[in-house]
Amino acid sequence: MEIRYLAGCLRNMLAGALVAGAATALVATPAATQAAAGESATVEQMLKTGPSRNRIDVVILGDGYRAREMDKFEEDAEEFLDYMLMQQPFKTYRRYFNALRIETPSRQSGASRPDEPVDNVYGSRFGCFDIRRLLCADDDRVEEVVLDNLKRNQIDMVLVLVNDEEYGGSGGDYAVASTHELSREVAVHEFGHSFGHLDDEYIDDNCGRYDDPWGFNVTQKRKKPQIPWKVWIPKKQTLPTPDDGDHGTGLYEGAYHCAEGWFRPTYDSIMRTNGAPAGPVNSEQFVRRFYETIRPLDSVKPKSDKVRLARGTSKRFKSDLADKRLKTISTVWRLDGKRISKRQASQVRFGDISGRRSTLTLSVRDGTPLVRNDPKGVLIETRNWRVIKRK
Amino acid sequence: MKARKSARRALLAAIACLLCFGMAAPKESVSAEQLLVRVAFDQDTALDGAIAQLADIAKPAPLTFVAERRTGLLIRTSRNGYERLLADPDLRTVRLVRGNVPARQQETPHEFVTYEIRLNASETGAEAVAASELAATPYTASVVGRRTGAAVAPPAREAGPGMLLVRALDTAGEELYRTVVPDPRLVRYEAVDEDGRFTGRTDFYRTEATVRADIPADPAIAALRITAPSKGAAAGVAEVNLQ
Numbered sequence: 307m308e309i310r311y312l313a314g315c316l317r318n319m320l321a322g323a324l325v326a327g328a329a330t331a332l333v334a335t336p337a338a339t340q341a342a343a344g345e346s347a348t349v350e351q352m353l354k355t356g357p358s359r360n361r362i363d364v365v366i367l368g369d370g371y372r373a374r375e376m377d378k379f380e381e382d383a384e385e386f387l388d389y390m391l392m393q394q395p396f397k398t399y400r401r402y403f404n405a406l407r408i409e410t411p412s413r414q415s416g417a418s419r420p421d422e423p424v425d426n427v428y429g430s431r432f433g434c435f436d437i438r439r440l441l442c443a444d445d446d447r448v449e450e451v452v453l454d455n456l457k458r459n460q461i462d463m464v465l466v467l468v469n470d471e472e473y474g475g476s477g478g479d480y481a482v483a484s485t486h487e488l489s490r491e492v493a494v495h496e497f498g499h500s501f502g503h504l505d506d507e508y509i510d511d512n513c514g515r516y517d518d519p520w521g522f523n524v525t526q527k528r529k530k531p532q533i534p535w536k537v538w539i540p541k542k543q544t545l546p547t548p549d550d551g552d553h554g555t556g557l558y559e560g561a562y563h564c565a566e567g568w569f570r571p572t573y574d575s576i577m578r579t580n581g582a583p584a585g586p587v588n589s590e591q592f593v594r595r596f597y598e599t600i601r602p603l604d605s606v607k608p609k610s611d612k613v614r615l616a617r618g619t620s621k622r623f624k625s626d627l628a629d630k631r632l633k634t635i636s637t638v639w640r641l642d643g644k645r646i647s648k649r650q651a652s653q654v655r656f657g658d659i660s661g662r663r664s665t666l667t668l669s670v671r672d673g674t675p676l677v678r679n680d681p682k683g684v685l686i687e688t689r690n691w692r693v694i695k696r697k
Numbered sequence: 698m699k700a701r702k703s704a705r706r707a708l709l710a711a712i713a714c715l716l717c718f719g720m721a722a723p724k725e726s727v728s729a730e731q732l733l734v735r736v737a738f739d740q741d742t743a744l745d746g747a748i749a750q751l752a753d754i755a756k757p758a759p760l761t762f763v764a765e766r767r768t769g770l771l772i773r774t775s776r777n778g779y780e781r782l783l784a785d786p787d788l789r790t791v792r793l794v795r796g797n798v799p800a801r802q803q804e805t806p807h808e809f810v811t812y813e814i815r816l817n818a819s820e821t822g823a824e825a826v827a828a829s830e831l832a833a834t835p836y837t838a839s840v841v842g843r844r845t846g847a848a849v850a851p852p853a854r855e856a857g858p859g860m861l862l863v864r865a866l867d868t869a870g871e872e873l874y875r876t877v878v879p880d881p882r883l884v885r886y887e888a889v890d891e892d893g894r895f896t897g898r899t900d901f902y903r904t905e906a907t908v909r910a911d912i913p914a915d916p917a918i919a920a921l922r923i924t925a926p927s928k929g930a931a932a933g934v935a936e937v938n939l940q
Binding site for chain 1: 735781786788886909
C-alpha cells in the first residue's frame with residue numbers, strides 16, 4: 307500500500323525537477339536540500355497489523371539514498387525491520403507493530419565525513435562532535451519530515467537509516483544507523499534505551515558519571531528481596547553470581563559502566579553485547595513497555611458503556627483483540643461477577659439481568675511467561691457495560 | 698463436631714492470613730482505596746489453599762482474607778488486585794461487594810496543540826556539550842511553532858533518563874497539565890569492539906534543539922516549564938511564557 311503525502315502539485319513537480327536535476331548538473335544548496343526534504347516525501351507502509359492508535363509504529367527514514375536508490379532503501383529498511391522483529395520479544399509481539407518508511411531522495415549517496423561533505427537530505431555525517439564513528443543527523447530536518455507526513459500516534463520508534471557501509475550510529479530521541487551489519491544491531495540496543503527504558507549492562511570508563519538509571523536491569527542491591535528482577539532468580543542461585551560464565555538469571559557484578567558495585571541480571575544481553583539476546587529480564591521490560599504503549603484490545607462492541615435491553619431481546623458483546631493469534635491472551639466475560647464466557651464474544655439476554663440492571667465485565671489478560679512482574683497491571687485490560695432493562 | 702470443624706477452619710484462616718500477609722485478622726470494612734470482593738472457585742478448594750491461590754493471582758496487589766461465606770470467600774484488595782482476579786478465567790465468580798471502582802481515565806476530550814519549543818544554548822559557541830557540562834549550560838526557550846489538528850493525547854510516558862518533563866502552568870504558576878517527552882538535545886554514542894561488545898559511551902547535548910510537546914489547547918495555560926527529571930529532583934532547563 308502506498309500513501310503519498312505531497313504538499314502540492316506544483317511543489318511536487320518542482321521537487322521532482324530538483325531531484326532529477328541533481329543527477330546531472332545541479333549543485334545543491336543547503337536550502338534546496340531542506341526544501342526537497344520537506345516537500346517530496348513518500349510514505350510507504352511496510353507492515354500494517356492494526357490501527358496506529360493501538361500499535362507501536364516504527365518509522366524508518368532513509369538518508370543518502372538517491373532517487374534511483376529507493377529500491378535499495380526499501381531492501382535495507384526491510385532488512386532492518388526483519389532483523390528487529392526476529393529478536394525476542396519483538397518476534398512474539400510482531401503483530402503489535404506497524405512499520406512505515408519515508409522516502410526522501412538525496413542528491414548524493416551516503417553520509418558526510420569531516421573532509422568529504424555529501425549532500426544528503428537529513429545531513430547525516432560521521433565525525434559528529436569529533437567522534438569518528440558517531441553518525442548523527444540534523445534533528446530538525448528529521449522531525450520536520452516526520453511531523454509533516456505522519457500523525458502523532460504514528461511515531462513510536464524512529465530510525466534514520468543511512469546509505470553508507472561504514473560502521474556508525476547514534477541514539478537519543480531517534481536512532482541513526484548506517485547499513486553496516488553492526489550498526490543495525492546497535493540501533494536495537496538504542497531502542498532498548500529509548501523505548502525499553504533499559505540501562506547499559508557493560509563496563510567502560512564512565513563509572514560514576516551516570517547516577518540515574520531506570521533501574522529495571524541494573525541495581526546496586528545485593529539482597530534478593532531488593533533486587534528488581536528477584537522473581538527471575540532461581541531459589542538456589544548464588545548471589546552475587548560468579549561472573550565466569552552463564553549461570554542463568556542471577557546477580558552478576560559489572561554493569562552500568564562500573565566493574566564493581568553495580569549488578570546485571572544475566573551474563574550477557576543486548577544491553578551488554580551487540581547482537582546478544584535480550585534475556586528474560588530485559589524481555590520482560592520490553593513486553594511491559596509494549597503494553598504501556600498499546601492495549602490488548604483494539605476495540606469493543608457496542609462502544610457505548612450503557613446498553614438497554616427490551617423484554618425478549620438479547621445483545622451480543624464483542625471484543626476485538628490487537629493480536630487474535632497470541633496464545634497467551636485470555637478473555638473472560640462476567641455478568642455481575644459471574645463468569646459467563648471465555649470466548650471473544652458474549653451474549654446477554656433480557657432474562658439474564660438481575661433486578662433492573664446488571665454489570666457486564668470483559669477482562670483481557672496476557673498471561674505470557676515472559677512477564678512475571680507486572681506491578682501496574684498493564685497486561686490486563688478491563689471494560690464494563692451497564693446492561694439495563696428497558697421498561 | 699461441626700462446631701469444632703468450623704473453629705479449625707477459622708483458626709486456619711487466621712494463620713493463613715497472618716502467614717500470607719503479616720496482618721491482623723481484618724474487619725469487614727474497606728478504605729477508599731480498598732475493595733471488598735466475593736470470590737468463588739469452580740471446585741471446592743481448601744481454605745488455606747484458596748487464599749494462597751487468590752493472593753498469587755492478585756500479586757503484587759495486596760489481598761487480605763475477610764471471611765468465608767456459603768457463596769464464596771470475602772477478601773479485601775486494591776483495584777489492581779480486583780482487576781487481576783476478574784481476569785482470571787478459572788474463578789467462577791468475582792463480585793464487588795463494597796467499594797468504588799472509578800472509571801479508568803478516558804481519553805481526554807481536549808484538543809491538543811503541539812508546541813515546538815526551541816531550546817538554545819548556542820552562546821557557548823559549541824554545537825553540543827558533554828553530559829558533564831550540561832548543568833553549567835544555561836538554555837533559553839522560545840516557542841517557534843504551534844501545530845494543531847495532527848496532535849493527539851500523548852502516550853503516558855514515565856519520567857526518567859533521556860526524558861524532559863514539560864509542565865503547563867497558569868498565570869499563578871499552578872500546574873494545569875504535564876507531559877513527558879524525549880529529550881531532543883541528547884545524542885548518545887556507544888562504541889563496540891570487534892566482538893560486538895560495547896566498550897564505551899559518550900552522551901552529548903545539542904546546544905540547539907526543538908522540544909515538541911502535546912499540550913491541551915487550554916487558554917488558561919500561560920507558561921511552559923521544562924525540566925530534566927532525575928532521581929526525584931528536577932533540574933531546570935528552561936521556561937517559556939505563552940502570553
